[in-house]
Amino acid sequence: MHRVGIVGATGYTGSELIRLLSGHPQARITALVSRSEAGKPIQTLLSHLNGLSLPTLSAFDPDVLAAQCDLVFLAGETGFAMEHAPALLERGLKVIDLSADFRLKDPAQFADWYGKAHTAAAWLAEAVYGLPELTPTDAYKNARLIANPGCYPTAAGLALAPLLQMGVADPDGIIIDAKSGVSGAGRSRVSVEYLFTELDENFKAYGVEKHRHTPEIEQTLQAFSERPVRVRFTPHLVPMTRGILCTAYARLREPIAAETLHAHYAAFYRDQPFVVVRPLGEYPATREVYGSNRCDIGLTVDTRTQTAVVISVIDNLVKGAAGQAIQNMNLLLGLPQTLGLPIAGISP
């Protein structure tokens, strides 16, 4: 039984980690850290966790965590991990960071998109960007620090990597039109615009001019393209809680049959238990992966405009956050990657 701790336990990704890990056959939650709520049973804050036997919330203390845990998930806001992960790593803990701190390899790019200097740049080279279906398995060997991908980069990366690898699309000017449920905004975004009354029965774009996931998507896709990748990424907010659907468009450099493209995708993901390439003519809906760690993909070729259209769906809190973090944990610990992770979606 591996002993795991969760820092940032009361946020949406933190509590989703708790829910999923509480059913994991090889992991036991031994520490729950919340800086603002230390000392309380977590169920006094999060009633949906009633009935589970869990440690009381505690303050963040690297020495205590080192004594209690083998591995720690960091589910805090951007900036926390680069400040505190080194202390955990130095004490021999394995760390899986769900924030953006260790995702971009280039600290200058981090500074550019996140508006602050990276304070733990020395660890960037060692950090493994853990998108299991696209990350070489070798990378997990001896890894100590995993950067868990963002939700949009997960959906977009899985949608487009096979296409770019194939080399038939123009990697410059790819359009990624993504739609997300509101939980992606987290539990601490308490402002008028996130009130129920403002978002219910409403649909809108946000971050249109600049969104921090853009360079992360490009970094992921660049590994599959010889020519420079440039994406136009527009996220939208859907009046629902969970789910991301990503509609990606790439101009084709030469005609290609939808069947050929589909066969390539099917082969690319053949051995991946969490990616389902849907039959030609079928496109996934977010509800089909609600609560699941799957990513389902549908695609076609629009011959009128010579455009490849690829649609992917994930649950932003599972495959887009907590589920993928557990998948990374499994790989890090040498366990079967599917262990303790739901395959079926919850529907209706």
Next chain:
Amino acid sequence: MHRVGIVGATGYTGSELIRLLSGHPQARITALVSRSEAGKPIQTLLSHLNGLSLPTLSAFDPDVLAAQCDLVFLAGETGFAMEHAPALLERGLKVIDLSADFRLKDPAQFADWYGKAHTAAAWLAEAVYGLPELTPTDAYKNARLIANPGCYPTAAGLALAPLLQMGVADPDGIIIDAKSGVSGAGRSRVSVEYLFTELDENFKAYGVEKHRHTPEIEQTLQAFSERPVRVRFTPHLVPMTRGILCTAYARLREPIAAETLHAHYAAFYRDQPFVVVRPLGEYPATREVYGSNRCDIGLTVDTRTQTAVVISVIDNLVKGAAGQAIQNMNLLLGLPQTLGLPIAGISP
């Protein structure tokens, strides 16, 4: 490993059984029956089950089921079980029926509320009404046929049984104002009034004059009251998919402190892993048990009107249907009743 079959696999309760059982450590799904869709892989109809390894849909055949299974869940429409369960029972199968066919002990009452004669009345005496927290444990011993309770009767029964047992409330004229997500209507209710556009952003009562769960609720509560129980039951439809909240009102025959009532409830459910009596002053929300087999209860005493107010919540497809059916299966098979069943709710 127990071999189980599901008849009516493509409906909402059927597919929820599949989802939950696919993670059960002591059960293996060996047969999926759908009369209209036999021969197809179920995932061609229900994409959220992608990635699971499941038997192909087959036609209903008692002999085949007897060869393939130890236990069969019947998740068909009212009328199917009373016609077909006997054939399964006679072949030595254990049967858990999720329809209403074997819930009411009195066939005359069945005829009165369901508008047709009961055709397997001989089995009514043997059928065990399986609401585990209210059904004597002995009843499961040697049981072969379980009548799985309705969703509203589960929520209302758990809310009111302790109060009636206490003997302080007037059992005549109890008011049960219940609110349900739409999935309770099932997947075959295809008519204009169940379209998204008709129910979204809409709230209404239905079955106001007569609802079939009324006698079932009364039958359950009668076991806890010496005087005749009569309830006024009004169900409502909430623009959400899952969840039931039941607000029950009972006139008190004598003043009683909220603390006293609360202590009685806490004691009543002390050993029940799936019932959480919330602290005084706290009331449950449906989302807190979304996807969970729990029932959470909050209560107070309104001293201005001498009324006990009890609020209970369940997930209608889990504790109100498939989850409770699996809890019944566990009890029937001598397994721990919590095996394979989720405790935590999914939130957000």
Next chain:
Amino acid sequence: MHRVGIVGATGYTGSELIRLLSGHPQARITALVSRSEAGKPIQTLLSHLNGLSLPTLSAFDPDVLAAQCDLVFLAGETGFAMEHAPALLERGLKVIDLSADFRLKDPAQFADWYGKAHTAAAWLAEAVYGLPELTPTDAYKNARLIANPGCYPTAAGLALAPLLQMGVADPDGIIIDAKSGVSGAGRSRVSVEYLFTELDENFKAYGVEKHRHTPEIEQTLQAFSERPVRVRFTPHLVPMTRGILCTAYARLREPIAAETLHAHYAAFYRDQPFVVVRPLGEYPATREVYGSNRCDIGLTVDTRTQTAVVISVIDNLVKGAAGQAIQNMNLLLGLPQTLGLPIAGISP
């Protein structure tokens, strides 16, 4: 053309007043007051008002309002009106207050339920509680100050007044189980529990132990009953933005046919353009009055429990707030009460 001002223009009821009044043939908005946003065009805050020609937001100044307006709507938080309405009234303005400040006739009761002393108690006697269908028409003659009813008291009062007038029900222990969309909470309730992610796909009760609308409901109903009225009022939150459905239960003192009760309601509301008593067997849904100033009512008698069941629906922001305020304005100004008010609901 009557010149009207709105104080508290940027809240949900304030902006709904703007929307409705902008189409009123006999009223012109001449002042929009917001204490926190003075100086800005309101459309920079509320984009749905784009395209309307409206005054810029200004600070609250009684002298300026007296120069600009004939009548002022106060749509601020509780406490504002009792502090500031007198200054407006003394300057000859007519005032319609949408807050709770002038609703309860008894200042002691106000202090008890609102937790603070009433600072303008001298005006309580003169204030007219304006629920047009239940308030005597004479009351509007020479009136200067209207207390616009609360949303729940409007729905509950219209549902129960005819029943109590008939004298067949027990006025002690009436149960009012009400369900509301979230907009009733207003735009300034910015906290975690009102986030989209916390309320979506969720249903819960609130204010179970004590809700401020209880004495207002009793005061309204008492006018129709010789014996003391006592209600048990439980509000619930529905995952939708607009609409209230009120399910009221009253124990009958003598058997009465549903037809008789229905005929009495039909007669009671015969001349009321905004109340529709639905045919026997038909019950209203909130969507049917979405955006409308109507209140629709359905009813039955449960002979098993001798209970009258009455269901009413309103749009909480229209008949439950801004629409009713305009109806009151029409009556105050001697205009037809339906002027400028929508009858049809918006559906789907």
Next chain:
Amino acid sequence: MHRVGIVGATGYTGSELIRLLSGHPQARITALVSRSEAGKPIQTLLSHLNGLSLPTLSAFDPDVLAAQCDLVFLAGETGFAMEHAPALLERGLKVIDLSADFRLKDPAQFADWYGKAHTAAAWLAEAVYGLPELTPTDAYKNARLIANPGCYPTAAGLALAPLLQMGVADPDGIIIDAKSGVSGAGRSRVSVEYLFTELDENFKAYGVEKHRHTPEIEQTLQAFSERPVRVRFTPHLVPMTRGILCTAYARLREPIAAETLHAHYAAFYRDQPFVVVRPLGEYPATREVYGSNRCDIGLTVDTRTQTAVVISVIDNLVKGAAGQAIQNMNLLLGLPQTLGLPIAGISP
């Protein structure tokens, strides 16, 4: 007072016409036609219209309509208008058709995308495609038959016409990623996939391979481009009832400043009361035009990928159907085009 009739009165666009026209100061509804429900008061089917005084539903009879009306709205399914509009036109009635029958100028294109031959091709030349902001005012003079645009073509046309007119974008390979509330599917689409339980908390694409609005969008945009226009159009279904948001992407042929583009849009729509070009940096949300006849537009230039991004929103049942039809009626009858049409959106 102009006398108007509505054929297809019980569908979503038909009943929206009724709601909006019932408040129109220069039009009176004199006929409501429903082939399946003739003889019934419409309120027995559509309770939200309670309280309105309306003609009883009647069968379709051109002679009767000619006697009762000056103008007829056809709100039936595709195919009805091309079969029946000629009979109305020949009797001197003006006709506004909300179906697709007279939108495409080329009958071969109609046959290609709608899968049936056009049976009234002789009228195609005379029919005016009435998207008022893009249709020359002259076209309404002496017009008898108006083809009311589709919902997506309205949103996409208004979003892209100024850009194409400017000549800076590549007209081949424009990407239109559109998202719609469910009411666009209409009231007669009664199948499992449109049930509340199937669409709630779900987001998906549909018509990915081929959608009938594609040629209509291209026809509209072609009028503003010298070079051939080709669009890749992907519609999606949002779990809400009303509203369309269209995100359009066009590759720029030369660098252009966002300010320049914005100034062009502002000038293009300067005199249009129903189009609001939002300030740079501001993007519209569907809720802001809920129930309104407005179209709001926001835009930017992505200099990293040389892409113009234009976002437009409409209410699909108002500006996308019934409201635009009334705007067309106003223009046809020489009335101010804004008469009887809501400008403000309904929010929250």
